[in-house]
Amino acid sequence: MPHENKTWPAVTALLLNATIFGLSWWPFRRIDELGLHSLWATAIMYSIATVGLTIWRPRMLLAVVRHRGLWLLMLAAGVTNAAFNWGVLIGDVIRVVLLFYLMPVWAALLARWVLGEPITAAIVARIVLAVGGAMLVLWQPGLGMPWPGSLGDWLGLAGGIGFAATNVTLRRHADTAPESRSMAMFLGGLMVPGALAIGLDAALVPWPAMPVLPWLGPTAALTVVFIAANLCLQYGAARLPANVTSVIMISEVLIAAISAVAIGGEQAGWRTLTGAAMIIGASLAAALAARRARESRAPAS
Numbered sequence: 001m002p003h004e005n006k007t008w009p010a011v012t013a014l015l016l017n018a019t020i021f022g023l024s025w026w027p028f029r030r031i032d033e034l035g036l037h038s039l040w041a042t043a044i045m046y047s048i049a050t051v052g053l054t055i056w057r058p059r060m061l062l063a064v065v066r067h068r069g070l071w072l073l074m075l076a077a078g079v080t081n082a083a084f085n086w087g088v089l090i091g092d093v094i095r096v097v098l099l100f101y102l103m104p105v106w107a108a109l110l111a112r113w114v115l116g117e118p119i120t121a122a123i124v125a126r127i128v129l130a131v132g133g134a135m136l137v138l139w140q141p142g143l144g145m146p147w148p149g150s151l152g153d154w155l156g157l158a159g160g161i162g163f164a165a166t167n168v169t170l171r172r173h174a175d176t177a178p179e180s181r182s183m184a185m186f187l188g189g190l191m192v193p194g195a196l197a198i199g200l201d202a203a204l205v206p207w208p209a210m211p212v213l214p215w216l217g218p219t220a221a222l223t224v225v226f227i228a229a230n231l232c233l234q235y236g237a238a239r240l241p242a243n244v245t246s247v248i249m250i251s252e253v254l255i256a257a258i259s260a261v262a263i264g265g266e267q268a269g270w271r272t273l274t275g276a277a278m279i280i281g282a283s284l285a286a287a288l289a290a291r292r293a294r295e296s297r298a299p300a301s
Helices: 007-023 025-033 038-056 059-066 068-090 093-100 103-115 121-138 151-172 178-199 213-237 242-264 270-297
Strands: none
Touching: 007 025, 007 213, 007 242, 025 038, 025 068, 025 213, 025 242, 038 059, 038 068, 038 178, 038 213, 059 068, 059 178, 068 093, 068 151, 068 178, 093 151, 093 242, 103 121, 103 151, 121 242, 121 270, 151 213, 151 242, 178 213, 213 242, 242 270
16 A cells, blocks of 8 residues: 555644634634633633643643643743734734744744754745745835834734744654643643733733623633644644744635635735735645655655
8 A cells, every 4th residue: 555645634734723823813803892802811711721631631731840842832832822812903913914924934943953954945935935925915115124013013923933933842842742732732822821911911901801701602612713723733733844834834824814804804905915825825835845755755565
C-alpha cells in the first residue's frame, strides 16, 4: 500500500482553526454588548476548558508544572488569545487581523533560532508574497508605509508574535502528550487575559455585567468552538514545519476580511481583493510544498 499522506489532514485542521478565529470577532462583539469584555470572556472560556481537561486527565496539570517547555507554550498561547481577542473587539477587524498575520516573519526567525529550520528561497518567496499582500491591503495613499496607529493595531501585532511563538513551541514539543499541550494552552488562555482584565483600569476593561445570565450562554457556546479550534491548531502545527504552518494560517485574513465586509460594514476595495489573492496564493503554495516534501520522504511501496 502507498504511504499514507498526513499532510492534508493537518492542513485542513489549520484551515478550520483559521476559519474559527477569522469569524471570532463577531461573537466577541455581541458578547461585549451583553456586558462581558473579550478579555473576561477569554479567561472564562479557558477556565471552563481547563477545569474540564483537569477532570478528564488530572495528571496533565502536574505535567505542565514539571515541563518548563510547556510554560513557554502557556505564555505564548495566552498572549495570542488576549491580544487577538481584544484587538478585534476594539479595532478595525481587517487591519488587526492583517497585522496579526505579519507573524510569518517572526515564525521564520524563531523557527531558524529554536528549531534550526532553514530559511530557503521558497520560504522567503512565500513570506514576501503573503506580507506583500498584507501591506497592499493596509496601504493608504498619502500615509506612506503602514504602521500601527491605535491600540487595536498594536494588539494585532503583539498577537501575531505570540502566535508565531505558539506554533514554533508546539513543533519543538511535538513529542509531549497532546493533553499536556492542550492544558498548557488552556492555562495560558486563562491566566494571561485574566491577569490583564484584573490589572487594567475598569475604564479600559470593564468588569463583567450583572446579572450574568445574558452573556453566560453565548460564552459557554463559544467555549466549545474555541476548544475545537485549539485542538485543530495543535494537531496541524505539530505535523507541519513552523514556516508552513504560519503561512497556511494566514488564510484567516481572507475569512476575516470577507466577514468584516459582509456583516461588519467595513470597506474593501481593489487593494484588499488583490492583497487577499496574494495571501491565499502563498497559503496554497505552502500547502503544496509541504505535500511534495512529505511525498519525497515517503518510502516506496
